Each structure stands twice: as structure tokens, then as C-alpha cells.
Amino acid sequence: MIFVRKSLSIADMGKLSNLTGDQIRGIKLLGLPFTYALLLLALPLGAIVLFSFWTQDFMTVDTTFTTRNYQEIWNSPIYGLLLRRSLMVSGIVTLVTVLLAYPVAYFISFHVKPSKKSLWLFLITIPFWTSYLIRVFLWKVILGYNGVINSGLLELGVITEPLTFILYNVNAVIITLAHAFAPFAILPIFVVLEKIDRSLLEASQDLGESKFSTFLRVTLPLSMPGVVGAVLIVFIPTIGDYVTPELMGGAGGKLIANMIQTQFLQLNNAPLGAALAIVAMVCVTAISLFFVFLNRKYLASRS
Amino acid sequence: MKLRIYAIAYLIFLYAPIVLLPLFAFNDATIIAFPLTGFTTHWFTELTQNAALHAAVKNSLIIALCTAIFATILGLCAARAGAMSAFPGKKGIVGFVMLPLVLPEIIIAVSLLVILRQVLGLSLGNWTIILAHVLICTPFSIAILNGAFGALDPAMEEAALDLGETRWSAFRLVTLPLVMPGIISSMLIAFTISLDEFIIAFFLTGSNPTMPVYIWGLLRFPSSLPVIMALGTILVALSIVLLTIAEIFRRRGVRRSGGTDTGGFL
Structure with a gap:
């Protein structure tokens, strides 16, 4: 010793x-x-990672090193389809969430009295922390055949037959996920907006820029780190959600996370599931890094 | 003004599903759809008679309590280290500990399932869920406690040391009371997250399901939906109470340690 x-x-x-x-x-x-x-x-x-290079041999795992799982993922069209659909859904959800969230973060940072800011943020975060499963299920009630939207529109005479394109497909998955991740997008943008030196905005307006061009040329570039944070914090986790596609997606709205879950818990093929999880993870990371890189270039080109 | 209207519309969008909960929980119909038919408290009485649900709730409460305690202890260590002087690699280590915040939950779930079941051959139970929940709750604890530690004046603890206290007693008598509101807030947040977490729990649950796993099972049976609405109403009310208390303590903590409130948990 x-x-x-x-x-x-x-x-x-x-x-x-x-x-x-x-x-x-x-x-x-x-x-x-x-x-x-x-x-x-x-x-x-x-x-x-190790598991993804092994194979499932009925009840036991064959531990000889092989890339068979990855070959299977590459060769069977179903995995590529699910992966592309997942990335597309995550991408659209991220775009929608961040676009909708930015004005709210801007409003709280620039137009709400400092003493009221905490209250606004608190109100925004509350729904995020309550009964995720039940919240997803309630979107079924809102979007369903006899749901809130359909019965409301029928009552108003806007439509004569219930809309069917809003449940059990990719649209429904996107709406529900965009709702679930909304607070996640607001917070990082808000934090960065709070740090912007207000005298810069005054300087810009004193030099003759309009309010809108001040926003475009000063506020927006300065808030980009927050936007990037929001994009990452929405884009990466949405790829791992299997609850929303399971409940809302119907047959055509299943995503890669559902397949991972099925491989692990129903088909008992952990190695293939592991390989799928890694492929999904690598794709998401690569896209995220590319996005961060693009943003760096954009900011560098401005200065 | 336009922005204010938009922000309020956005809040309504955020709250739309939750507002429906109590409507259907007290609605006298087995189908979850409009129009509402009448008032009843039947679904709540049914909740009190469901033994399987009670077991699931008890499991979830145990898991959430353990998670809250352990995540806050780990968060305390990290946040206190964060407030001390930097050393090589510190940023990277803190970043690594915060990683579960942005990692897809299914990745955490399957990787833990593989190592616990397949590699170590252990059987799943409440403790496996606690392990995973501590991992995902620690970043939130760190974020909250950073707020409490960040604004703290190190001179106060130094004064206690100069006056003859040991390092531990100075921490216990001076720093700990000052960050106590942050600790309570962190525990409440971790408790709420763990209580509601489904994606990981579904993979790591043993023979006794947690409450969200039990609810997931019920969602397949249309006849049990009104009962879920009643349960959801109680859960939402409970979460709002817990989060409100957490927020009050978080603000008190930031004030006590002398900082200005920038708002929000993150």
C-alpha cells in the first residue's frame, strides 16, 4: 500500500x-x-457498440466479431426508410419548434418586465413536466375522428366530413412532438437574448437602422448560439422517442425508435437493436455537427 | 402588442391538452369525445379501488424519492466543484456529466439494458430504474444548483475557516444553509422528472411496473380511459404543486446567495 x-x-x-x-x-x-x-x-x-458487432443466435449471443448487423441495416430497405423518416420528422419538428419558439423567447426577453420574466418561463415549463404519456394521448383526443378539432369545425360548418389526415400519420407525430419539445426550444434562446447588450440595439437605431433591420443585423446574429442550442436540444432527443409515433403515427408513422424498441423487447435481437441505435445516433450526431459547422461559417462570414 | 398576443396564443397551445384532462375526468361517459354528457366523480372512486395501480404508484414514489436524493447529491458535488477554480479538463468532465440532457433517452435505455441484463446478467427491478433516472436527473440538479452556488460569495466560507471552523463544518454551517433552497428545488425537480419518466422505465422495469408503465398498459383498453383521465388530473395537479414549490425555493435560493434572478430552471 x-x-x-x-x-x-x-x-x-x-x-x-x-x-x-x-x-x-x-x-x-x-x-x-x-x-x-x-x-x-x-x-x-x-x-x-461492442454488441452491435455480435449476432443473436436464437437464445444466445454469438460473440464472433462481424459487421452482419450493419450489412442487414444497409441492405433491407425498411431500416433506411424508417431512418430517413425519423430524420425528416425530427428535422421538421425542430424547424417548427424553433420558429414558433423564437418570437416567444424574444417577447419574454425584450417586452416583459424583469419582475415578470420568471413567471412567464415558469408557465412555459410547467406543461413540459406533467404526464408525458397522457399529454400525448390527449392529442389523440384533439386530432381524432370525433376529436376536438373535427367536432369544432363540423359545428362551425367549415367542413362537412371529419378530417382524417391529422391522425395516425406523420403529421400527427410532428404536431405532438412539436408541442412536447416547445419549452426546450424557448429556454436556450431566451438565455442568449438576455445576455445581449441593449446599448448595441440603441446604437444601431441611432445610426439609422430601422427596428426590423436592427433585429436582422444585430439581434438575430447575436442570438444564433441560442438558436443552435435550441436546435440541438430538440433535434437529438426527438429521434429517441417511440411513444408519440406508437400512439399517433398509425402504420405509416412508425419511426426508427419503434424499430429499436421492437428489436430489443419483442424480437429479442439485442445486437441488431444495438446496431440500429448506433446508426441512428451517428446520423443525428453527424447532422448536428454539420449544422454547428454551418452556423460557425455563417457567423464568421459576418464579422 | 402583436408579440404579446402571439405569446398568449402560444401559451394556450401549450396548455390545450392539459385543460382537456379535468373535462373528461369528470365527464359521465366512457368514450373520450365531445360533447360532454354529465358530471360524475365515479372515475375517481374507481381509482381508489385499483390495487395494481396502487402498487405501481408506490413503486414510482420509491423510485422518484431515491432518484431525487442521489441526483441531488451528485449535483451538489458537481455544482460545488463548478464554483471552485478551474483545472485542466474540468469543462470536458462537466460537459460529459451533462451529456444525458441531450442524449436520446432510448440510447440510454438500451445501453443500460444491454449492460445490466446481457453483460452482467442481473435481473431488473426498481433499482435499475433508479440508476438510470439518477443519470438523467443529475444534469437538471447541476443546472439548478449552479444557480445557487454561482452567486455565492466565497468570502463567507473563508471567513468561517479563518474563525477556526474545519472545512466540513464551514460547509455545513455556512454554505449548506445558503444553498438549501436550491437543494430542495433540485430534489423536487428530480422527483417530478422521475415520477413521469416512461421511455427508460419501460425498458428497465422488472416484474413490478412503475406508474407510467402501468398507464401505458391501460392506454390499450378504451374502457379504462376515463380512469386514466382522472389519474392524469391528479398527477397534473400534483406536478403543478411540486413545481411551484420548487420554483419558490429556487428563487429564494438565488436571492439568499445574493444573485439576481435570471429566471428558469436551465
Whole structure:
């Protein structure tokens, strides 16, 4: 033990001798959550990467290294179809959510009295934290054949027959997801808008820009980091939702997450499920990184 | 003005589904559709007689309580370290711990399922859900507690040290009371998230389902829908109460440590 400690302390001295006591305490404190995330996030993620190169052999898992799962995903059209549909749904949901959320974040940051801002944010976040399953189900009640929208429109005489294109298809999935992720988009944009120096806007208007061009040329570029944050925080998690497509999507609205869930829990093919999860994850990450890169270029080209 | 109207319309859009809940929970019909037919409290009495539901609720409460405690402890460590001086790699480590915030939940669910079931061969139960929920709730705890620690004046703890307190007693007697509202807020948020979480729980639940998993099972049976509406009404009311208390404590915490409130949990 003593030897170990001594050799450790020598190694430490080489590397860590210039750390202050405060820094060392910080490292020790951060060690606990870091170890937890390492054991329950990094390790399991490593495990599914490994698993995706194995195969399911009826009841047992064959641990010879193979890319068969990936070949199957590449060759069967169903997986590509689901993946493309998932990415499209996530993309549209992100676009809709962020476009709808931006004016609200702008309103709260620029037009609401500082004392009332917390209240507005609180009101916006409340629905996000209540009974996710039941909220999704209620969209069925709103969009359904005898639902709120159809009976309302029939009553008003706008339509003569109930609309059917709003439930059990991709549209319904998009509406429901856009609703579920709305608060997620508002918060990052709001935080960045709050940090914008208001004197810059005054300066712009003093120099003769109109309110609208001030927004386009000053506020919007300065708020881009928040928009990027909002895009990522909506786009990435939506790909992993299987509840909404299951309840709202009908046969034609199933997404890649439903397939992953089916592989794991019904078909008992964990390796193929793992490979699907990784493919989905890689696609989402690649698109996100590309988006971040585009945004950097856009901001760099302006300055 | 136009923006205000838009923002209010947006709030109505956000609340539209939730407003329907109590309407159908007290509606005297087995079909969830308009027009409403009459008033009844029958669905709520049915809730009180469902033993399977009670077991599921009890499971969920145990899981949520454990999650709230452990996530807040991990959040406390990270937030306190965050308020200390930087060291090489600190940003990366904090970023890694915050990662579950943006990771699709299904990825967390399947990776934990693989390692627990297939690699380690353990059987699933409440504890497996607690492990996963602590992982996803810790980032929220960190975000809330960062707010409480961030504005804290380090001079106060230093003063206690100078006056002869040990590091631990200075933390316990000076810092802890100042961040206590943040701790309570963090626990309530983690509790609410865990209580409502379905995507991960569905993968990691053992033979005893949690409440959302039980509700998921009920959604297939049209006859049980009014009862779900009644349950949903209670849950929404409960969440609003919990979140309101959390918000009050969060604001108090930010005020107590001397910061100005920028609003919001994130």
C-alpha cells in the first residue's frame, strides 16, 4: 500500500504539483458524478457498440466479431426508410419548434418586465413536466375522428366530413412532438437574448437602422448560439422517442425508435437493436455537427 | 402588442391538452369525445379501488424519492466543484456529466439494458430504474444548483475557516444553509422528472411496473380511459404543486446567495 501511495504521489507531483488546494478539492468533488457517468453512461455505450458487432443466435449471443448487423441495416430497405423518416420528422419538428419558439423567447426577453420574466418561463415549463404519456394521448383526443378539432369545425360548418389526415400519420407525430419539445426550444434562446447588450440595439437605431433591420443585423446574429442550442436540444432527443409515433403515427408513422424498441423487447435481437441505435445516433450526431459547422461559417462570414 | 398576443396564443397551445384532462375526468361517459354528457366523480372512486395501480404508484414514489436524493447529491458535488477554480479538463468532465440532457433517452435505455441484463446478467427491478433516472436527473440538479452556488460569495466560507471552523463544518454551517433552497428545488425537480419518466422505465422495469408503465398498459383498453383521465388530473395537479414549490425555493435560493434572478430552471 505504502509503495503504491508513494509511486502515486511521485507521479502526481510530476503532473499535479502546480495545482492549488482549491483545484484538488474540485477534482475530488467532481470525481463522484464523473465516476457515476463513466460507469452508467460511457461503459454502457461502449457495451452497445461492442454488441452491435455480435449476432443473436436464437437464445444466445454469438460473440464472433462481424459487421452482419450493419450489412442487414444497409441492405433491407425498411431500416433506411424508417431512418430517413425519423430524420425528416425530427428535422421538421425542430424547424417548427424553433420558429414558433423564437418570437416567444424574444417577447419574454425584450417586452416583459424583469419582475415578470420568471413567471412567464415558469408557465412555459410547467406543461413540459406533467404526464408525458397522457399529454400525448390527449392529442389523440384533439386530432381524432370525433376529436376536438373535427367536432369544432363540423359545428362551425367549415367542413362537412371529419378530417382524417391529422391522425395516425406523420403529421400527427410532428404536431405532438412539436408541442412536447416547445419549452426546450424557448429556454436556450431566451438565455442568449438576455445576455445581449441593449446599448448595441440603441446604437444601431441611432445610426439609422430601422427596428426590423436592427433585429436582422444585430439581434438575430447575436442570438444564433441560442438558436443552435435550441436546435440541438430538440433535434437529438426527438429521434429517441417511440411513444408519440406508437400512439399517433398509425402504420405509416412508425419511426426508427419503434424499430429499436421492437428489436430489443419483442424480437429479442439485442445486437441488431444495438446496431440500429448506433446508426441512428451517428446520423443525428453527424447532422448536428454539420449544422454547428454551418452556423460557425455563417457567423464568421459576418464579422 | 402583436408579440404579446402571439405569446398568449402560444401559451394556450401549450396548455390545450392539459385543460382537456379535468373535462373528461369528470365527464359521465366512457368514450373520450365531445360533447360532454354529465358530471360524475365515479372515475375517481374507481381509482381508489385499483390495487395494481396502487402498487405501481408506490413503486414510482420509491423510485422518484431515491432518484431525487442521489441526483441531488451528485449535483451538489458537481455544482460545488463548478464554483471552485478551474483545472485542466474540468469543462470536458462537466460537459460529459451533462451529456444525458441531450442524449436520446432510448440510447440510454438500451445501453443500460444491454449492460445490466446481457453483460452482467442481473435481473431488473426498481433499482435499475433508479440508476438510470439518477443519470438523467443529475444534469437538471447541476443546472439548478449552479444557480445557487454561482452567486455565492466565497468570502463567507473563508471567513468561517479563518474563525477556526474545519472545512466540513464551514460547509455545513455556512454554505449548506445558503444553498438549501436550491437543494430542495433540485430534489423536487428530480422527483417530478422521475415520477413521469416512461421511455427508460419501460425498458428497465422488472416484474413490478412503475406508474407510467402501468398507464401505458391501460392506454390499450378504451374502457379504462376515463380512469386514466382522472389519474392524469391528479398527477397534473400534483406536478403543478411540486413545481411551484420548487420554483419558490429556487428563487429564494438565488436571492439568499445574493444573485439576481435570471429566471428558469436551465
